Amino acid sequence: MTLEHSRAARLAARASGRNESELERRLSDTSVTVSVDPNLPGGLDAARILVETLRRQPLQLHLDEAGLPEQWVAETGMACAAIDDSRPLVVGRANGLAVHIGVEERASLRVIPDGYGARLRRTGGLRQSRAANGLGAMFTAALAAAELFKDAAEVLPTRQVRQQRLDFCPVTLSGDLESAPELASTTLEVGLVGVGAVGTATARILGTLPLTGRVLLIDPEQYALENLGTYSLGTRIDAETGRSKVALATDALENFNAVPFAGRVEDALGLIDSGQLPWPRVVLSGLDSVAARHATQSLWPDELIDAASGDTALGIHEARDGGACMMCFFPLRADGASALTRLVDATHLTPAQLADGDRLLAEEDLDDLDEEHRELLRPHIGIAVCGLAKAIDLTVGGDDRYLPSVPFVSQQAASLGVGRLVARLLGVEALPNLVQYDALLGPQTLTALNVPPVAACHSVTNREVIDAVRQTRRRLAAPA
Ligand SMILES: [Zn+2]
Structure with missing residues (x-):
């Protein structure tokens, strides 16, 4: 096990709720095949980021070269070798997990970049509404890598949502991928x-x-x-x-x-x-x-x-x-508020409801809350309460x-x-x-x-000082 993969395994182990050596073995035993429609605008960009990202984990990584430009395949292979030459990118398909970047059903998991965002499907139709840019490509690759990780690491069902159908735009923060206009130069x-x-x-x-x-x-x-x-x-x-x-x-x-x-x-x-x-x-x-x-x-x-x-x-x-x-x-935490105290503050749940991290949040837990906190917690019903701190504690x-x-x-x-x-x-x-x-x-x-x-x-409280500082910096920045 190499140094950097051991570190990645430690992080991944915490995320998956499994111990490190077990997770390392699971990831090393998992084959992932990436395929991509080269004619999908932004598809190759998303694929390149995804393949490089996966190469940073100890997976067996395969690239389905069908339809791909030879030079792109060669360059992607070299990029992977530069990251980890002990685990080369294998050209061809393998049994195991698969993701297709494109609308055709070439894998059980499909993703496409769309504008600034991404669309993900396990079943059903998929359509790109407009050409994707580099933000859409990155977000698509990250969502795909997350889904592959959940399966490869067998993340406990209570700690994850396995996405079936997801559209999300990081500009509008919604499932609406069409309303944010194109960015002019x-x-x-x-x-x-x-x-x-x-x-x-x-x-x-x-x-x-x-x-x-x-x-x-x-x-x-x-x-x-x-x-x-x-x-x-x-x-x-x-x-x-x-x-x-x-x-x-x-x-x-x-x-x-x-x-x-x-x-x-x-x-x-x-x-x-x-x-x-x-x-x-x-x-x-x-x-x-x-x-x-x-x-x-x-x-x-x-x-x-x-x-x-x-x-x-x-x-x-x-x-x-x-x-x-x-x-x-x-704030610099002079009050030393514990994670539990902060979570009680943020959710209005009781310490007793939050004490057992493995307990699943239930509909009844929301009974005594006001509408605002019910809204906040509703997406988390059925998920272990230990995940609430990460999702809601607001202290990332x-x-x-x-x-x-x-x-x-x-x-x-x-x-x-x-x-x-x-x-x-x-x-x-x-x-x-x-x-x-x-x-x-x-x-x-x-x-x-x-x-x-x-x-x-x-x-x-320091408004005047800050304004003076900004004034000076603005003057220095002015073209001579
Ligand atoms: Zn402030």
Whole structure:
């Protein structure tokens, strides 16, 4: 067992409720065949991400080459070998699990990218309403990988929803894949803070959208072997040579003028205020500590979208002028509230109802709740209550225990983050500033809230100072 797969197995074991060696064996014994209709717009892009994502797990991976361009098959094989040359991509079909990216019934699980989102079917008709873009391709690959993982790992039925039919758009946060308009070519002054499991997926999506301008990349770390199993970018050679993570993101963002800063966001602040680094007006972050989120808020951009994943949960927090900021979303926990206390707060269930994690949430549990909390919990009936914390506790990223995720979780977090950016560029208003769900339950169970600023919000009480800082940065950023 290689180092990076052992790490992936540990993460996957927690997600599936099985022990690590048993799960490792299950995954290693599972064959997955991917097929794709090359004429489906966006199909090959989704297939490429899916195959690479699956190669980061210890599965036996097969590619059905029927109908595919020879060169594409060769390039995809090379991309897999660069990630893990001990488990080559096998060309041809195998018995076992199968997924088809296309509308034809070539596998029991079918997915297609559609616009910014994805459609998934196990039975019934499937139709693409419009050409897909890079966000749709990433989201489709992530949903497919999640379904394959549930089967390969035999995730306990009480911890998952096995999707039969799902349509979801990460821009509109609904099953409506047709209403978000096409994105016109747009120039941005953007920042990407944190190039980890989420950040690499974010970079990969941004690199495919019709966006241009300048991107400031901030991350102090170098790519390492343990990142191979959890990131959406990077090869074994990148790990062995210790490439900086900002260099990896730079490669994925050819459409931008990239300014890589291989340091901490705390250290970038001074350089921005002295005009040595550009001031990003829009920031996408993917971070693993509360302190780093607070420092990122101190960039004081117009718009900050923080995407996070932890274990199998994922979500976004969006900070805009006048709304809740990162200090509101992620308070330093002086009160030491326990996970159970927070869950009682969030759900209004009693500690007794939540005490036994294996107990399934029942219709009767909702009897004493108000309508709002009934709505919140209804999608979770029949699912073990231990999953509620991940789905509803709203603290993904809010504690500093490092709980990295399998890639399909981080990819869905990144999809929500970029989806929100797209929504704002399209002028979509009235969106919740907090969105969260558990990747094993699916986006149809998402929790969406409008969180107001806390009473003593840092960004409200320090309004004048922040305005002065923003004024200075705006002046520095003005063309000479
Ligand atoms: Zn605040």
